[in-house]
Amino acid sequence: MPVLVMKFGGTSVATVDRIHRAAKRIGVEVAKGYDVIVIVSAMSGETNKLVGFVNDTSPLYDAREYDAVVSSGENVTAGLMALTLQEMDVPARSWQGWQVPVKTTSAHSNARIEDIPTDNIMAKFGEGMRVAVVAGFQGVSPEGRITTLGRGGSDTTAVAFAAAFGAERCDIYTDVDGVYTTDPRITSKARKLDKIAFEEMLELASLGAKVLQTRSVELAMRYKVRLRVLSSFEEQSDDAGTLVCDEEEIMESNVVAGVAYSRDEAKMTLISVADRPGIAAAIFMPLSEAGVNVDMIVQNISEEGRTDMTFSCPVDQVKRAEKAMNAAKESGSINFHDLVADEGVAKVSVVGIGMRSHTGVAAKMFQVLSNEGVNIKVITTSEIKISVLIDRKYMELAVQALHDAFELEKA
Ligand code: ADP
Ligand code: ASP
Ligand code: MG
Numbered sequence: 001m002p003v004l005v006m007k008f009g010g011t012s013v014a015t016v017d018r019i020h021r022a023a024k025r026i027g028v029e030v031a032k033g034y035d036v037i038v039i040v041s042a043m044s045g046e047t048n049k050l051v052g053f054v055n056d057t058s059p060l061y062d063a064r065e066y067d068a069v070v071s072s073g074e075n076v077t078a079g080l081m082a083l084t085l086q087e088m089d090v091p092a093r094s095w096q097g098w099q100v101p102v103k104t105t106s107a108h109s110n111a112r113i114e115d116i117p118t119d120n121i122m123a124k125f126g127e128g129m130r131v132a133v134v135a136g137f138q139g140v141s142p143e144g145r146i147t148t149l150g151r152g153g154s155d156t157t158a159v160a161f162a163a164a165f166g167a168e169r170c171d172i173y174t175d176v177d178g179v180y181t182t183d184p185r186i187t188s189k190a191r192k193l194d195k196i197a198f199e200e201m202l203e204l205a206s207l208g209a210k211v212l213q214t215r216s217v218e219l220a221m222r223y224k225v226r227l228r229v230l231s232s233f234e235e236q237s238d239d240a241g242t243l244v245c246d247e248e249e250i251m252e253s254n255v256v257a258g259v260a261y262s263r264d265e266a267k268m269t270l271i272s273v274a275d276r277p278g279i280a281a282a283i284f285m286p287l288s289e290a291g292v293n294v295d296m297i298v299q300n301i302s303e304e305g306r307t308d309m310t311f312s313c314p315v316d317q318v319k320r321a322e323k324a325m326n327a328a329k330e331s332g333s334i335n336f337h338d339l340v341a342d343e344g345v346a347k348v349s350v351v352g353i354g355m356r357s358h359t360g361v362a363a364k365m366f367q368v369l370s371n372e373g374v375n376i377k378v379i380t381t382s383e384i385k386i387s388v389l390i391d392r393k394y395m396e397l398a399v400q401a402l403h404d405a406f407e408l409e410k411a
Pocket of ligand 2: 042150151
């Protein structure tokens, strides 16, 4: 029988009642003749609560134990979903990551899926089970310890299962009815897209649109998974939601497809480092080893052999970054006059494959921000995106102004 993957995010399984509604939706697909693999997140708020417990217990925690704790939310919803389906006479069984097993790297708290053997679940489908409910977000390392896939990781679990089982489609049920031109919580003018190209979705996700985890889009693109985002709160037709697909499948699109933002960024500047070969490596190697996710990097003009180096990273990694830089200074591998952290910045980006063939998008973006009196602190570009770092207090204003200026409410 054809296999379908259906993923339900936190708000879609937030209560026993919601789980029941999701189960009814699953029952519809089972009745159509699909064997269904259901991926569930933890109930909404649950993972945040667990992360809070870990931080309160041990601020510089052992990531293996972090994973042991934060993976547990999904175990609850997987069992409850299987029970709910059984109550509806749908043969269902739950699976934790290690039982499948979802084999991952040992990069705890941010592991990558390496392999998903299909034999255990296929054997059960062969025996008449119709739904395998799998706890999202978790796997098992080569050492046999529980791992997690990074926040939002259940999306990646879902796409990886769709690829492994050759599923007809991977449906991501969430609390919005598709992918919008920007987060609909920021502007009511945001417009739902019927289709979006993998590459645009990849950029939007990696630039902060948390509707899909970046890695899930990467996997879908690589393994040609038909990926759809739709609402678990409304009745859905077969072509509802947003299809993430190859750009060839999209007839007409705007130059700018969407605006993304990332609220909790920090800008760090090392004042007066020696401008010599190897300085960037000497700064960014220890940051990488400390697990700091450096994003934008700017090296300023050098004067008398000294320069300033600026980089951005998530604001909750500032302490880690400071520790790594001070340790590098003490060891003598780098020398700097001061380390200044600006913890009040956000990143706003415009994304669109149309930028490959259209000029002037950057100039227009800067003009719009200037008209609003928003100062740009750092700029980065790639072929299909432009990102700026600005004061966090202007973030919403900037997103709205850019959405208006690029007329994204219009198809
Ligand atoms: P889930 O719990 O189902 O995984 P998430 O909260 O992770 O859901 O992702 C859905 C949220 O993503 C939406 O509620 C919305 O606020 C946010 N979002 C950000 N950017 C976009 C966008 N471009 N289109 C749709 N939703 C977006
Ligand atoms: N529960 C996990 C998180 O909140 C994974 C997910 O929901 O996708 O990050
Ligand atoms: Mg999510």
